[in-house]
Amino acid sequence: MSENSTNLTGITDSRYALMAAFVHGFIAIFGTLTNAVVMLTYLKWRRTMFETPRDLLIFTLALADCITSLFVAPIGMAASIAGRWSSGRAGCVWYGFVSTWMGLASILQLTGIAAERYFTLAHPDLRWSGICKKYARLFIALAWLVSGLTSTCPLFGWSKYDLEGIGLHCSIVWSASTLNYGSYSLFLLVFFFVIPLGLIMYFYTNVYFVVRRLSSEAESLWGADDMATRQTYIAQVKVARQLVLLTGMFLFAWTPYAVMSFISVANIIKPDKKTSVLPAVFAKMSYVYNPLVYFFTFKRLRRRSIQLFKRSTVQWRTNDM
Numbered sequence: 228m229s230e231n232s233t234n235l236t237g238i239t240d241s242r243y244a245l246m247a248a249f250v251h252g253f254i255a256i257f258g259t260l261t262n263a264v265v266m267l268t269y270l271k272w273r274r275t276m277f278e279t280p281r282d283l284l285i286f287t288l289a290l291a292d293c294i295t296s297l298f299v300a301p302i303g304m305a306a307s308i309a310g311r312w313s314s315g316r317a318g319c320v321w322y323g324f325v326s327t328w329m330g331l332a333s334i335l336q337l338t339g340i341a342a343e344r345y346f347t348l349a350h351p352d353l354r355w356s357g358i359c360k361k362y363a364r365l366f367i368a369l370a371w372l373v374s375g376l377t378s379t380c381p382l383f384g385w386s387k388y389d390l391e392g393i394g395l396h397c398s399i400v401w402s403a404s405t406l407n408y409g410s411y412s413l414f415l416l417v418f419f420f421v422i423p424l425g426l427i428m429y430f431y432t433n434v435y436f437v438v439r440r441l442s443s444e445a446e447s448l449w450g451a452d453d454m455a456t457r458q459t460y461i462a463q464v465k466v467a468r469q470l471v472l473l474t475g476m477f478l479f480a481w482t483p484y485a486v487m488s489f490i491s492v493a494n495i496i497k498p499d500k501k502t503s504v505l506p507a508v509f510a511k512m513s514y515v516y517n518p519l520v521y522f523f524t525f526k527r528l529r530r531r532s533i534q535l536f537k538r539s540t541v542q543w544r545t546n547d548m
C-alpha cells in the first residue's frame with residue numbers, strides 16, 4: 228500500500244486494470260440501479276413500508292451503496308481504463324472520503340440493528356422495540372454524522388487520502404510509518420471494525436441462546452391457545468435471521484480489506500501491490516449484492532419492487548401508444 232506517495236499518476240498492470248475496470252463499471256451500473264430500485268420502492272409506499280427500524284436501516288444502507296456506486300465507481304472505472312489515476316488530487320480525496328464515509332456509516336448502522344434485535348428478543352420487558360422505533364432515526368443520523376466527521380479527519384491533517392495498490396483507487400494511508408498515519412489507521416480498525424464486530428457477535432450470540440432457550444420452553448410458556456404470542460415470536464426470530472445474513476454479508480465483503488489493512492499497519496508482511504487490489508475490489512462488490520440480499524430475504528420489499536417495475540413498464544407502454 229502507498230505510504231508517502233504523492234505521485235498521482237499510478238503504475239498499473241494491464242490484467243488487474245482490466246479486472247478493476249470491469250468491476251467498477253459493473254458496480255456503477257448495477258449498484259446504482261438496484262439500490263435505486265430499493266429506495267424508490269420505499270419512497271413510493273412510504274406510508275406502509277417504513278414500519279420498523281429495520282426498514283429505515285435498509286433504506287439508508289441502500290442510500291450509502293447507491294452514493295458510492297454512482298459517485299465513486301465511475302472515477303475508478305475511468306482510472307482503470309486509462310491505466311493510471313486520471314482524476315487528480317481532488318478526485319483521489321473524493322474517492323477515499325466517500326468510500327470511507329459510506330462504509331463506516333454502514334458498519335455502525337449494522338451494529339445498531341444488532342443491538343435492537345438483542346434488546347427486542349432478550350429483554351422484551353424493556354419495551355425496547357417501541358423506544359427503538361422512536362429513536363431509530365436519531366441513531367441513523369448520529370451514525371452518519373460520526374462516520375462523516377471521522378472521514379473528514381484526513382482532510383484536516385490526521386492521515387491523508389492517497390493512491391492504494393496499483394494506483395487505481397484511493398483510500399487512507401494504511402501504515403504505521405509515522406505516528407500520524409498509524410494512529411488514524413488503528414483508530415479506524417479498533418473503533419469501526421474490532422469493537423463493532425465484537426458487539427455484533429455479542430448481540431447475535433445472545434439472541435441465538437435466547438431463541439434456543441425459548442424454543443425448548445415454548446410449550447410450557449405458551450400452551451396451545453396463545454398462538455398470537457407464538458406467531459409474533461416466530462416473526463421476530465425470522466427478522467433476526469435475515470439481519471444476521473445481511474450483517475454477515477457486509478462483514479464477508481469487508482473483512483479481507485480490514486485484515487489486509489491491519490497487516491500493512493502492523494508491518495507483519497508487506498502486501499504485494501497487485502494482490503492487494505483484490506480485497507478492495509471484493510469489498511466493493513457488496514454494493515451490488517446487498518440489494519440482492521434485500522430482495523431475496525424481505526418478501527414485502529420484493530413484492531413491492533416487482534409491482535413498481537410492472538407499473539413503470541405499463542406506463543411506458545401507454546405513453547408509447
Ligand SMILES: CC1=C(/C=C/C(C)=C/C=C\C(C)=C\C=O)C(C)(C)CCC1
Binds near residue numbers: 326397484485507510
Ligand atoms: C468501511 C470499513 C473500513 C474502512 C474502509 C476504508 C477506509 C475504505 C476506503 C476506501 C476504499 C477504496 C475501500 C475499498 O474499496 C474498515 C476500517 C477497514 C473496517 C470495515 C469497514
